[in-house]
Amino acid sequence: MITGGVPHYLKEIKKGRSVAWQIDRLCFSKNGLLKEEFDKLYASLYDKPDTHITIIRVLATKWMGVTRS
Structure with missing residues (x-):
């Protein structure tokens, strides 16, 4: 849901990592794609x-x- 199904964002999802880890990295890290x-x-x-x-x-x-x- 956080990526809205947009392929550009979906390619950033890392296999084997938790949802919480993905959201933290994409939305809240210093260089997060969705920050x-x-x-x-x-x-x-x-x-x-x-x-x-x-x-x-x-x-x-x-x-x-x-x-x-």
């Missing part, structure tokens, strides 16, 4: 992605979501 993907994705989807990114970051800090207030 900057979050910002790139939102920049490509929206003309002004800052508001959307702020909402996602706030939601990510809460276990059960947030209210409008």
